[in-house]
Amino acid sequence: MKYYLTTPIYYVNAAPHLGTAYCTFAADLIKKFRLMQGFDPVVLTTGSDEHGQNVERAAKAIGITPEAYATSVAEEFVSQWKKLGIDVDRFIRTSDPSHYETVRDLFERCQRNGYIYKGSYTGQYCFHDELYVTEAKPGDPCPDCGRPTETVTEENYFFRLSAFQDKLLELYDKNPDFIRPDYRRNELISFVRGGLKDLSITRTSIQWGIPAPVEGHHVFYVWFDALTAYISAVKGQDLWPADLHLIGKDILRFHAIYWPAFLMAAELPLPKAVFAHGWLLFQENKMSKSRGNVVRPAPIADVMGADGLRYFLMREITFGQDGNFSYDALIERYNADLANGLGNLASRTLTMIKQYRGGVIPESDGAQDVAITARATVQQTIDLFDRFEFSRGLEIVWSFISVLDKFIVERAPWKLAKDAEPFSQKLLDETLYTAAESLRIICGLLWPVMPQATAKIRAQLGISTAAADLRLADLHWGKLQAGAAIGEIAGVFPRLEMKPTIQKIQELEIAEKARQDAILGKKPAVEPDRISIDDFAKVDLRVGQVLSAEPVKGADKLLHLKVDIGEPQPRTIVAGIAEAYQPDQLVGRRVVIVANLQPRKLRGLESNGMIVAASLEGGKPVLAGFHEEIPVGARLK
Numbered sequence: 001m002k003y004y005l006t007t008p009i010y011y012v013n014a015a016p017h018l019g020t021a022y023c024t025f026a027a028d029l030i031k032k033f034r035l036m037q038g039f040d041p042v043v044l045t046t047g048s049d050e051h052g053q054n055v056e057r058a059a060k061a062i063g064i065t066p067e068a069y070a071t072s073v074a075e076e077f078v079s080q081w082k083k084l085g086i087d088v089d090r091f092i093r094t095s096d097p098s099h100y101e102t103v104r105d106l107f108e109r110c111q112r113n114g115y116i117y118k119g120s121y122t123g124q125y126c127f128h129d130e131l132y133v134t135e136a137k138p139g140d141p142c143p144d145c146g147r148p149t150e151t152v153t154e155e156n157y158f159f160r161l162s163a164f165q166d167k168l169l170e171l172y173d174k175n176p177d178f179i180r181p182d183y184r185r186n187e188l189i190s191f192v193r194g195g196l197k198d199l200s201i202t203r204t205s206i207q208w209g210i211p212a213p214v215e216g217h218h219v220f221y222v223w224f225d226a227l228t229a230y231i232s233a234v235k236g237q238d239l240w241p242a243d244l245h246l247i248g249k250d251i252l253r254f255h256a257i258y259w260p261a262f263l264m265a266a267e268l269p270l271p272k273a274v275f276a277h278g279w280l281l282f283q284e285n286k287m288s289k290s291r292g293n294v295v296r297p298a299p300i301a302d303v304m305g306a307d308g309l310r311y312f313l314m315r316e317i318t319f320g321q322d323g324n325f326s327y328d329a330l331i332e333r334y335n336a337d338l339a340n341g342l343g344n345l346a347s348r349t350l351t352m353i354k355q356y357r358g359g360v361i362p363e364s365d366g367a368q369d370v371a372i373t374a375r376a377t378v379q380q381t382i383d384l385f386d387r388f389e390f391s392r393g394l395e396i397v398w399s400f401i402s403v404l405d406k407f408i409v410e411r412a413p414w415k416l417a418k419d420a421e422p423f424s425q426k427l428l429d430e431t432l433y434t435a436a437e438s439l440r441i442i443c444g445l446l447w448p449v450m451p452q453a454t455a456k457i458r459a460q461l462g463i464s465t466a467a468a469d470l471r472l473a474d475l476h477w478g479k480l481q482a483g484a485a486i487g488e489i490a491g492v493f494p495r496l497e498m499k500p501t502i503q504k505i506q507e508l509e510i511a512e513k514a515r516q517d518a519i520l521g522k523k524p525a526v527e528p529d530r531i532s533i534d535d536f537a538k539v540d541l542r543v544g545q546v547l548s549a550e551p552v553k554g555a556d557k558l559l560h561l562k563v564d565i566g567e568p569q570p571r572t573i574v575a576g577i578a579e580a581y582q583p584d585q586l587v588g589r590r591v592v593i594v595a596n597l598q599p600r601k602l603r604g605l606e607s608n609g610m611i612v613a614a615s616l617e618g619g620k621p622v623l624a625g626f627h628e629e630i631p632v633g634a635r636l637k
């Protein structure tokens with residue numbers, strides 16, 4: 001039986017980060033677990049959502065085509081997933097011509113069935129950024145530039161979403177597993193019960209998109225285009241419908257309302273399930289590009305291996321709920337569970353087999369009490385993984401690791417090894433076989449979670465079969481071959497020192513950010529130069545009073561001022577304020593003067609200081625002044 005699963009088709013306005021890696025890691029875990037369960041083929045799709053105004057603008061800003069821009073970001077996604085050891089089967093780009101066909105086909109099917117109509121869309125538009133601000137009310141500012149948005153109406157095509165309220169509720173009712181977890185399902189049902197509005201699915205204001213098969217210039221808008229990629233990725237391969245769409249909770253409505261409605265309208269099969277995971281929080285906030293609190297996965301993978309990161313995310317966070325990410329917690333858990341836990345069990349087991357049995361797995365059935373615990377561990381973990389309760393499943397595996405640690409200490413093989421009695425030697429065989437066989441089973445169970453690290457340990461145990469061929473039946477007790485030689489022993493999870501490790505990751509993070517920013521065409525953020533209080537104190541700002549003001553011959557913008565700043569002689573100052581102030585407006589007025597500026601000559605007149613005025617770029621200058629009485633010569637500080 002086939003199993004087809006997807007991650008979201010990630011939007012190319014941001015480079016891959018820990019949030020997108022989290023979802024894609026989980027998808028790879030589920031893929032591997034379904035393979036172990038015997039599904040065949042198991043196909044994982046991810047991809048890049050490339051159209052729309054944001055991409056158009058980002059490309060324009062760096063002077064390249066939207067195609068070229070989207071290509072470089074899509075390539076970054078592909079190479080990141082590879083680097084992180086994620087085994088993707090299909091990478092669909094929404095700019096792929098075969099995807100254009102799928103989207104048009106979906107539209108025409110919906111149209112034939114009477115679910116498309118032409119209407120007018122009214123929204124709040126920012127003319128500066130050339131985009132609609134969704135969910136804004138008239139007069140609301142644009143979130144990008146802060147300018148007020150304007151109400152704009154354009155003609156476009158609508159999808160009759162309102163016709164699907166009852167059909168969707170029936171779908172959720174008949175298929176309780178369609179939306180998971182349960183708490184999100186309940187939220188969504190009450191949202192749909194509140195009524196659904198028809199959906200505008202084309203735009204005339206966008207260039208970079210899939211042209212709709214209609215008269216005039218209309219391109220498909222966001223979801224009608226992006227969601228359909230799940231079908232395009234496996235067209236003609238007997239894999240649709242998807243068995244699982246794995247997504248973040250912020251896009252649940254689109255996947256659980258729009259998407260099944262589009263498919264019902266087109267009379268196409270619906271996906272079996274949508275699972276919405278929570279957000280990764282960093283410093284208490286959702287990790288996002290706009291907050292600037294993004295953590296990138298590659299620097300962590302460089303320092304502890306991608307599997308260490310992957311294990312942490314799956315163990316630390318209850319899949320489905322929000323969870324906190326912190327470097328401290330990452331390294332603490334790595335050291336406790338991987339370096340000291342699994343890594344230590346592997347190295348002591350293998351070292352003892354090498355020392356006491358010449359590197360050959362001894363003959364034994366193993367200790368029966370441990371075999372029973374192993375069977376229970378396998379069963380419970382499989383059940384939990386099957387329900388996507390990865391954290392609890394891993395907890396069960398680690399309690400088995402503690403059982404083994406205790407077992408080894410109690411058996412004290414280092415004492416048995418010194419005793420030549422046949423009974424002791426038999427007990428030593430049993431102890432070593434039990435530890436090795438448990439380790440083999442643990443590595444099998446953990447393969448979907450840590451594919452690279454478990455493959456290394458399996459090789460050290462002398463197992464030559466490929467991990468991809470692992471099936472649940474391989475987790476039965478007693479499959480470890482006695483008489484087989486173990487491989488070369490090497491530590492898989494070296495212990496990490498907290499401070500230097502975090503420092504190293506953060507250094508790599510800076511370089512990684514710069515590398516990704518270059519792909520996105522962003523200029524490196526320049527830290528604004530801060531000045532110290534001493535720097536500020538160097539500027540001698542004084543209250544002055546204008547005694548006289550005259551135009552400067554041949555210079556429209558300049559005024560020639562005499563200003564009393566409490567010194568024996570008034571200052572001569574030439575100021576570029578003639579377009580904003582008449583000379584007689586200024587006489588007697590209190591102003592602010594930079595008193596210690598080096599003298600300079602303007603139009604043959606010496607200027608001894610500068611008058612302080614404020615203006616926006618290109619705007620008219622407004623002189624600084626005071627609301628209360630202030631004596632001439634007072635210093636500003």
Ligand SMILES: [Zn+2]
Nearest residue numbers: 126129142145
């Ligand atoms: Zn704007």
